[in-house]
Amino acid sequence: MLACKDYRDLDADRTFRRVIDYEGGSCELAPDNTVTQDVFAYHISLSCNHCNQPACTKVCPTGAMHKDDLGLVWPDTTKCIGCGYCTMACPYHAPRIDEDLKRSSKCDGCRERVARGLTPICVEACPLRALDFGTPYELSERHPGTVRSIVPMPDESATSPNLLILPSAAAECAAEKGGSIVNRAEAGL
């Protein structure tokens, strides 16, 4: 996220990538003060999913928001009128209206880097090597067992996102027990 902010020169109030903190469960205190617990917590690093059926392009009145030859979704600022429909339509909150530009602004998959044969800056930045980039086919081959949605993300049927996730054990807990997003302010949600 901070690599993206550095590369795209985004300040504290603007972000193309966010990390959602999701947690649940509780600690039970016994009379002798000992603790038993079923607490879980996990993070989801999320940006634009460059969906197969993007909600943002469907509502764009000028065609500025479009899916390009690479399959990447981004707004052509020469056509964008800053109406903000895309920001309301996207269930992942990927587009936003840039207060300075008065135009829609979002992750474009680092298309210039990708065209140069590089990966997006976030993928190259991840210290845990938890991010990867490629076609869905390539990624499925490299990472067997991925899914396209985990709690609390929208069901994949909404936009057919090009996002593949290997769920952690904690995400399985969330599916069974529920929980909540605990960093809405930080994630801009």
Added chain:
Amino acid sequence: MLMNETTLSRRTFVKGSLASLAVAGAAGTGALYGCSPQSEGGAGAGETATTDQISWSQCNVNCGGNCIFQWHSQDGKVLYMESDNTGDADLQARACLRGRSMRRWLNSPDRLMHPMKRVGKRGEGKFEQISWDEAIDTIASELKRVIDTYGNDAIYVNYATGMYSSTGKQPGLRLLSMLGGYINQGYDYSTNMLQAIMPHMYGSAANLDEDGNHVTLKKPATAFSPYDAVNASSFSEAERASDLVVMFGNSPAETRMGGANAVWDFAKVREAVESRGGRVVSIDYRLNETASGHPDEWLPIRPGTDAALCSAIAHEWIANDQVDKEFLDKYCVGYDEDTMPESAKGQNKSYKDYIMGTGYDMVEKTPEWAAPITQVPADTIRALAAEIAAAEAPFIVQGWGPQRHTNGEDTTRAICMLPILIGKLGLPGTNTGQREAEPPTYLVGGIPFSNPITKTIPVYQWVNAVDHGHEMTATNAGVMGAEKLNNDIKFIWNYAGNCLTNQHGDINYTHEILADESKCEFILVWDTVMTDSAKYADILLPDAMRSEQLNMQTQGYSEFYTAVVVGGPAQEPPAECRSSYDVCADIADKFGIKDDFTEGRTHDEWIQYLYEQGAEADGNMPTWDEIKAQGMYKRALEPVIGLEAFRTDPTANPLATPSGKIEIYSETLAEIANTWELAEDEVINPIPVFTPGFQGYGSVNDEYPLYCTGFHHKSRTHSSFGFIPELEQVARQQLWINPADAEQRGIAQGDTVSVKSPAGEIRIEAKVTPRIVPGTIAIPQGAWHKADMNGDRVDEGACVNTLTTYKPTPYAKGNGPAHSMIAQVAKA
């Protein structure tokens, strides 16, 4: 449409998936590579800008990562960063979120731009711009005055870790050494209690002669250090051969976040251990970020009670005949009566007597005894004891949080007792109980210096040494290298550090000492921004950032990799910022020793000299011209097993303890306990026991009913980066409090609360979370103190050291109160 928190529609989860998270942002269809991008507008700043220069540099703060930067700049101004994207992806020193924010620091409007002198009261933060000539004249004349009036042992170089580089703090140390020296720091704020006490168990350099031979055994022996690959095993060894990893207060995902640092090592450890059917256990008062995603790993414990847990595990092993008596008899002193030294025989002073209730406090350390202390249920303790005993190669490892308590000297040894009791150290896949090993391979050194003064104070004692140094002795204050101090500290040299107040402890008390100009007479501070410590400067100097000069530093803490980076400047220093080397050379000139100081070399020539010295010693490194062109050299290192030589042949390879063995019972400590001047509540124990410690277990009361502690936070490295808005936005300063404690006080998520301790009061936002054990609150350390010190002193910046009480620990005289506090919380 909002992100739906209750979406529970059908999903397929993969059983046994190992990666914590592999998010794959992928484009839709067709070939991704080799296509021309569209020409429409729309890209962001970094992407559209053409850059004309790539400069190598490094992150030089104190997480130990030293991650690698490639600055992309245009017209002499950095635009964005790439980190290490070279070679094998496993071996890339990828900067963390903080390193990736370094441009915000470099180009911050808050940078100090000019030399300044204090014009208000000390600590008020009122300064006036002066010339470099005036600054250097003042520093030189104050140095001369203090040396002439009091002697060099009135000069102290304060602990400071904001700048790790071959030419960072060393020029100042070299200059002061040439002027007759200064009082040394003993230990450090990271490993204070551990570093002081562990040599009594695993070996002390004090028992070695000049040739490195044991003084009585007359052969080479191993002395303890927390910073080597001799006394502990590497994480890569756990990856290679362990089937159970037990972590005590160790969270590399928070303390060592960079991509060639322990966080990446540990991700590989988890995957490998789980592939062998093993698992990770994370014993911590928080479900920390290392265990996030892996809920089965968290074993919650009350902070500061690890020694009670370890004692109860020991009890189970002894009761079930699971200890390795053969190992204990052959390699150790003091487990039971069989190996007690003559001076302590027949007095029920052994470790076994302590555990089984026949010695010391005559209390049997059963799981039922430990449960209410630790908050770990007795059955859970029994299960953990059985799990460790059943493991083929348990890798037992402690972070530095457990020892950073007022009972840290005992806690750190108690954790080490686990591998010792079952003889699981020095063997494949095991560890000594210490933190994972640090690299044996530093490729380059720093500018050399040799302090002629050997007198040393434990690092946390400097405030006492300002206040009443002349009363401090070896036996009442832990003074080393001399029987006593002759002087109070009159001159403080503080380069790139925030340990005058923010990162030291008990800010309100320390303020009183520093504000009294009759005590410390002169304070010199160099920094890049106005830290809380900088406000106490008499002269404040603006330092150039490392990315604004030629920078060189060898690797940090990661043990499977070593590297050196040479590069820069990526952009010129702003305004009047200068390198510390050039400034020290100018001060040296005032004393007529400039030529001795520089040896005829410029700053950049020193770097070339140091690099070539390192390259010659190493034999594998590129030439100077090559490294200048390529910017960075790195290579992988092999896994190491801690104390392997000792385990293989303890007679040929003894430890540097008096006996040459692991001293569970230390005669030296017994002697110290008898001879040092200790307060009634201060105890030094010859064996590792559970003691509550000052403001530890059992000390809460009606006024302060909660335990309170601090932890390392994603948004800062200690206090470095603490002023960067982009980091604060994504990882805010929040008080962790369990719902059970919050509800009692009517506190909801996001409320601003007041936290009071016996030492002070802060304001902070509440994060109400089950990820912290009930009865304890926690505050991310390193936030910048922000209080009206002439008014109510309520700290709106929520620095944890507003709450810590200044009381050095019994033996190390260290910063145990950093994590041992009691407090009350209320809605503000």
